[in-house]
Amino acid sequence: MKSIYSEKVMEHFRNPRNMGEMKNADSIGEVGNPVCGDLMYIYIKVKEENGQEIIADISFQTFGCAAAIATSSMVTELAKGKTLNEALKLTRNDVAESLDGLPPIKMHCSNLAADGLHDAIIKYKEKKE
Numbered sequence: 001m002k003s004i005y006s007e008k009v010m011e012h013f014r015n016p017r018n019m020g021e022m023k024n025a026d027s028i029g030e031v032g033n034p035v036c037g038d039l040m041y042i043y044i045k046v047k048e049e050n051g052q053e054i055i056a057d058i059s060f061q062t063f064g065c066a067a068a069i070a071t072s073s074m075v076t077e078l079a080k081g082k083t084l085n086e087a088l089k090l091t092r093n094d095v096a097e098s099l100d101g102l103p104p105i106k107m108h109c110s111n112l113a114a115d116g117l118h119d120a121i122i123k124y125k126e127k128k129e
């Protein structure tokens with residue numbers, strides 16, 4: 001049977017990047033999916049470089065479906081090394097496109113990853129103010 005997911009989604013689901021809790025995170029994004037009740041955490045470590053704040057390290061914990069795991073994995077790859085402001089601009093569509101698309105029925109799952117990342121960044125900025 002052919003999977004409803006792209007090869008890339010399956011690859012990230014089987015070998016998730018940056019998975020696991022980060023003990024000394026500077027900020028933790030937390031987001032729940034109202035559609036299915038699944039939960040995701042995004043951990044970030046921030047470093048100052050040339051007056052810019054960079055995401056030096058990032059990891060995730062996802063209690064969700066294959067699409068949620070693949071999108072979390074992808075969002076950590078997209079955000080790593082970016083400035084906080086660049087990472088804030090990453091959208092749900094960027095994540096889905098980088099995975100060669102998601103089945104329409106699974107698009108809500110991809111919301112978690114981008115929202116979790118944004119939540120971590122916003123909390124970090126609020127803490128600093």
Ligand code: FES
Pocket residue numbers: 033036037038064065066067068108109112
């Ligand atoms: Fe819950 Fe996908 S079904 S995140």
